[in-house]
Amino acid sequence: MKMCPNPNCPNSKGVNGDFCPECGTAIREVGFLESGEIIGIKKDIKKGKKPPLTPEESKRYITGETKEEKEQRQKNEKMIKAQQKRKKHQLFTETMSEDEIRNKIYIDMDNLAKQESGTKWMKAGAMLSFNSRDQMIAAGLKAIIDQNKLMIRQNELLLREIKKFNNSEL
Numbered sequence: 397m398k399m400c401p402n403p404n405c406p407n408s409k410g411v412n413g414d415f416c417p418e419c420g421t422a423i424r425e426v427g428f429l430e431s432g433e434i435i436g437i438k439k440d441i442k443k444g445k446k447p448p449l450t451p452e453e454s455k456r457y458i459t460g461e462t463k464e465e466k467e468q469r470q471k472n473e474k475m476i477k478a479q480q481k482r483k484k485h486q487l488f489t490e491t492m493s494e495d496e497i498r499n500k501i502y503i504d505m506d507n508l509a510k511q512e513s514g515t516k517w518m519k520a521g522a523m524l525s526f527n528s529r530d531q532m533i534a535a536g537l538k539a540i541i542d543q544n545k546l547m548i549r550q551n552e553l554l555l556r557e558i559k560k561f562n563n564s565e566l
């Protein structure tokens with residue numbers, strides 16, 4: 397189908413001339429799948445569901461892409477997706493803001509508190525009913541948890557000290 401391939405132009409009808417009467421973009425022959433994709437984007441932008449594409453993003457629709465360009469783009473998209481997936485498992489990334497990290501710390505502390513209050517073995521009475529081996533494990537776990545709490549509080553104090561120090565420097 398010959399149509400205006402510019403995703404930012406609302407004209408989604410077939411065109412016979414060489415240029416789109418609405419936006420002046422060169423008309424090109426677009427395959428069935430691609431025309432569906434372009435018309436979908438045009439509609440979404442027209443309805444405000446999607447922001448207009450940047451010149452870089454619309455380029456592949458306006459000029460059409462070669463097989464090599466398409467393969468390269470799909471490879472890049474795959475890589476970005478894999479990177480994003482990896483980021484999900486990282487405790488923090490360089491692009492994360494301090495607020496994002498702080499927010500994650502609060503979520504972790506909340507989870508810890510919930511887990512602790514919901515786990516029976518943390519209660520002294522329950523621990524007494526364990527055999528000696530389990531008692532040892534439970535005591536060890538409790539020590540690790542307490543140590544972590546200590547470190548969380550110490551980190552917070554350090555952070556506050558650094559902030560005070562930085563403010564006094566100004």
Ligand SMILES: [Zn+2]
Nearest residue numbers: 400405416419
């Ligand atoms: Zn157009």
